[in-house]
Amino acid sequence: MKALLVAEYRDGQLLNSSYELVAFAQQLGAESAMFLVGSESALPQYDGTLYLADSEKYSEFNPAVHKQLLLDVIAKEQPAVVVFSHSSYGWDLAPRISLALDAAHVSEVVDIIDDVPVAPVCNSKLRREVKAKTGQTVVTLQAGAFGLNSDPVGSPTLESIDTDAAGQVTFDGYEEAEAGGADLSKAEVIVSAGRGIGKPENLEIIEGLAKSLKGEYGASRPVVDSEWADHSRQVGTTGQTVSPKLYVACGISGAIQHLAGMKKSEFVVAINTDKDAPIGEVADVLVVADLKQFVPALTEKVQAL
Amino acid sequence: MLVISCIKQVPDTTQVQIDPVTNTLIRDGIPFIVNPYDSHALEEGLRLKDRFGLRSVALSMGPPNAETTLRKACALGVDEAILLSDRCFGGADTLATSKVLAAAIERLAQQEELGIVFCGKQTIDGDTAQVGPGIASRLGLQQLTLVDRIEHLDPVKKVIRVRRKLEGRHEIVEAPLPVMITVVRELNRPRYPTVPMRLEAENIKVETWDNSVLELDTETVGLKGSPTWVSKIFSPEHDQGEIIGDGEGDPEGMANLLIDKLLSKDLLAI
Numbered sequence: 001m002k003a004l005l006v007a008e009y010r011d012g013q014l015l016n017s018s019y020e021l022v023a024f025a026q027q028l029g030a031e032s033a034m035f036l037v038g039s040e041s042a043l044p045q046y047d048g049t050l051y052l053a054d055s056e057k058y059s060e061f062n063p064a065v066h067k068q069l070l071l072d073v074i075a076k077e078q079p080a081v082v083v084f085s086h087s088s089y090g091w092d093l094a095p096r097i098s099l100a101l102d103a104a105h106v107s108e109v110v111d112i113i114d115d116v117p118v119a120p121v122c123n124s125k126l127r128r129e130v131k132a133k134t135g136q137t138v139v140t141l142q143a144g145a146f147g148l149n150s151d152p153v154g155s156p157t158l159e160s161i162d163t164d165a166a167g168q169v170t171f172d173g174y175e176e177a178e179a180g181g182a183d184l185s186k187a188e189v190i191v192s193a194g195r196g197i198g199k200p201e202n203l204e205i206i207e208g209l210a211k212s213l214k215g216e217y218g219a220s221r222p223v224v225d226s227e228w229a230d231h232s233r234q235v236g237t238t239g240q241t242v243s244p245k246l247y248v249a250c251g252i253s254g255a256i257q258h259l260a261g262m263k264k265s266e267f268v269v270a271i272n273t274d275k276d277a278p279i280g281e282v283a284d285v286l287v288v289a290d291l292k293q294f295v296p297a298l299t300e301k302v303q304a305l
Numbered sequence: 306m307l308v309i310s311c312i313k314q315v316p317d318t319t320q321v322q323i324d325p326v327t328n329t330l331i332r333d334g335i336p337f338i339v340n341p342y343d344s345h346a347l348e349e350g351l352r353l354k355d356r357f358g359l360r361s362v363a364l365s366m367g368p369p370n371a372e373t374t375l376r377k378a379c380a381l382g383v384d385e386a387i388l389l390s391d392r393c394f395g396g397a398d399t400l401a402t403s404k405v406l407a408a409a410i411e412r413l414a415q416q417e418e419l420g421i422v423f424c425g426k427q428t429i430d431g432d433t434a435q436v437g438p439g440i441a442s443r444l445g446l447q448q449l450t451l452v453d454r455i456e457h458l459d460p461v462k463k464v465i466r467v468r469r470k471l472e473g474r475h476e477i478v479e480a481p482l483p484v485m486i487t488v489v490r491e492l493n494r495p496r497y498p499t500v501p502m503r504l505e506a507e508n509i510k511v512e513t514w515d516n517s518v519l520e521l522d523t524e525t526v527g528l529k530g531s532p533t534w535v536s537k538i539f540s541p542e543h544d545q546g547e548i549i550g551d552g553e554g555d556p557e558g559m560a561n562l563l564i565d566k567l568l569s570k571d572l573l574a575i
Contacts, residue, residue: 017565061476063448086569088471092450095438098400104532105400107433116536122318122430129537143569144547144562168481169447175468175475189572213573246572267572269563273552284546285566289559297556301564305472305573 003030004079006070008089009038009055017085018044023146024083024139027112034156035073037066047154053161061089064167067096073161074101079136086140094140104132110145184233189215189246192235192262193223196251196272196291200228205295206250212302218242220252236261250291254279271295306420306460306482307413308359310350310383311406311440312343314367314374315430339374342425345488348495349423349455351382357460359420360384362413366394366405372511380498380506387413391515396528399431403439405526408519411444414483419446420460422485426451434487441485449484453491472568489571 003025007018014036025032033049037058044050051073058065070093074082082097084090086108098105111118116129117139184190191210193203203217210217219229221236235242236258247265252258254270254277262268263282270283271291280286287294316335339347347363354361363378365371366389375386387409394405410422422444424437434450441448454468456477463482468475470489498506516523524530547566550559567573 016561020565088451088469091434092438092448095435096442096448098435099403099439099442102400102532105433105435106533107435119433121538122316127539128535130533131536132533134532143565144549147562169449170479172466172477172479175477246567267567267570268546269567275548275552280546280548285563286546286548287559287563288548288550288552289554289556290552294550294556294559298560298563301557301560302573305564 001028001030001081002077002079003028003032003081003083004074004077005032005034006082006084006090006093007034007036007038007044008085008087009036009042010060012039012042014038014042014044015085015087017087017143019148019152020085020141020143020146021083022046022152023148024109024112024141026148027146028081028115030081033073033077033079035070037069040158043156043158045152045154046156048156049159050156051159051161053163057162059171061092062167062171063092063096063169065163065165066093067100068163068165069161070097071100072163082136082138084138084140086142090140094138098138101136101138102134103136103138104130104134105138106130106132107140108142109139110142184216184218184235184240185242187216187242188244189213189248190218190235190242190244190262190265191215191248191250192218192220192252193229193250194220194252194258195222196253197223197228198251198292200226202292203228205292205299209248209250209295209299209302212299213246213248215244215246220255220258249279249283250295252279253277254282306357306359307362307417308350308353308421308423309362309364309410309413309419310343310347310378310423311425311436312347312363312365312374312378313340313425313428314338314365314371315340315428318429337370337373339377340425340428340430342427342429342488342490344425344495345490345492346423346425346486347378347381347383348493349486349488350421351496352493353421353455353458354382354384357458359460360417362387364406364409365389366397366402366409368395369513372513375511376506376509377498379509379511380503381496382502386509386511388511388513389515389519390513391519393516393523393527393529396531397526398531398533399433399435400439400532401526401528401530403436403443404530405519405521406436407440407443408521409514410440412514412519414444419483420463421465421483422446424485424487426487426489437485437487444483444485446483446485447480449478449480450487451489452486453489455492470571472571472573 427434
């Protein structure tokens with residue numbers, strides 16, 4: 001079986017998610033080749049053929065042209081599966097390809113069970129195994145669902161690709177995302193500090209992450225009671241009830257009063273050294289780590305986006 | 306000029322429970338709603354009707370009871386609502402669904418020039434985000450996904466300029482009409498019907514087109530025309546979410562994993 005991996009490139013960098021595609025192919029036991037509209041100065045560490053189109057020439061996203069470049073490679077390689085990240089790029093390009101090939105299409109794959117892709121359904125409440133009736137399948141992978149067990153190694157065999165195709169959609173620049181509101185109840189992102197921050201000085205770490213995410217910082221009751229943070233920042237039954245899109249609980253064990261104040265958040269990330277802390281029950285992602293090391297690393301990465 | 310909003314009736318998945326024994330959805334008593342993203346697609350169609358005098362049409366494929374959803378669209382002010390319903394359309398995956406919708410849109414476009422087709426960015430029951438692009442590919446429309454703002458529309462020069470919501474930033478693009486646009490929630494705030502609007506809508510007829518109207522090859526629609534089939538549905542093992550790291554991993558690697566996750570959930574572009 002052969003997989004064609006559609007890697008991604010942005011602002012002069014190969015995206016790390018490209019290696020998740022490699023991990024997917026490995027898990028499937030498939031041979032692979034890679035496709036990239038990118039640059040020779042940012043090649044993946046990958047042992048295999050890399051079909052490379054120059055992003056200077058084809059711009060980072062030019063859908064009709066990328067589609068044609070990719071279809072040409074598919075015609076040559078005849079892969080059984082074409083693999084994308086479930087990113088805005090894959091989101092837009094993958095269905096163009098599945099329609100052109102009349103291929104089965106499975107979005108946001110999170111796992112493979114007996115060679116069958118598994119994808120979320122019903123707002124991610126359930127999973128389904130999706131089988132294909134067609135010879136070729138197009139899949140997009142949920143971010144973080146597949147990962148390499150070791151650092152990527154190797155250097156690709158380059159094949160330059162070109163096309164005469166032209167698109168009718170014209171790219172007219174980027175706009176950076178706007179800042180969120182100032183009010184905790186209206187904030188779209190809240191990063192909260194719990195007792196796990198250890199000492200008042202560490203609140204700066206939490207504020208830093210909140211700032212980088214263009215959100216507000218909050219606190220649990222013990223932090224406010226210790227006067228490390230103002231009461232206006234308190235989340236919970238005796239503080240504010242919040243419902244941001246993203247709630248990041250740092251060093252918060254998850255007392256029931258705190259959970260009541262934030263459980264309506266759309267997506268909860270908990271950072272805690274204890275993987276069995278009650279906060280894990282409401283967390284969509286639990287990062288088991290020391291927040292004093294992890295949060296600054298995360299802030300730096302977010303700022304670099 | 307036509308502006309068509311594709312809407313789907315879906316079970317309110319926030320209220321869906323899972324039967325702990327059979328591990329399947331308990332659908333009994335779950336209310337049906339308009340797919341939330343589609344309500345923004347509908348609203349934008351109405352806004353373009355108000356601003357440019359375009360003719361707004363709501364289109365839905367579904368069982369006969371999906372008429373309720375289209376009546377709601379009528380109450381909000383669409384000029385025409387059409388239900389695409391036929392037993393042979395049932396059990397369709399996204400590719401087969403886009404086939405039926407595309408055929409209906411093509412039929413409408415024979416009577417009046419097509420400007421824009423709006424779809425929600427995805428549904429909350431299927432989660433696939435392929436129907437809109439499927440329509441675009443089948444009809445040769447320019448495809449603009451993840452749109453959070455219409456910057457400019459010129460129905461005379463037939464050009465549209467939109468802002469797309471990407472990871473951590475936005476992109477401005479321009480395309481010639483006709484286009485298919487998938488919309489995100491930030492695009493607009495959907496209106497609610499007033500009582501008089503609702504009463505008035507009672508008199509609007511929701512037209513139903515079955516396959517005697519669309520005349521599609523029954524092998525290419527519904528379950529038969531679907532290149533995928535679901536072999537199993539089950540609950541994820543851990544309801545408590547994903548765990549990253551074990552307390553000893555390197556912070557940078559874990560930060561990358563978390564960022565990828567947040568980007569995929571559209572949480573860093575706020």
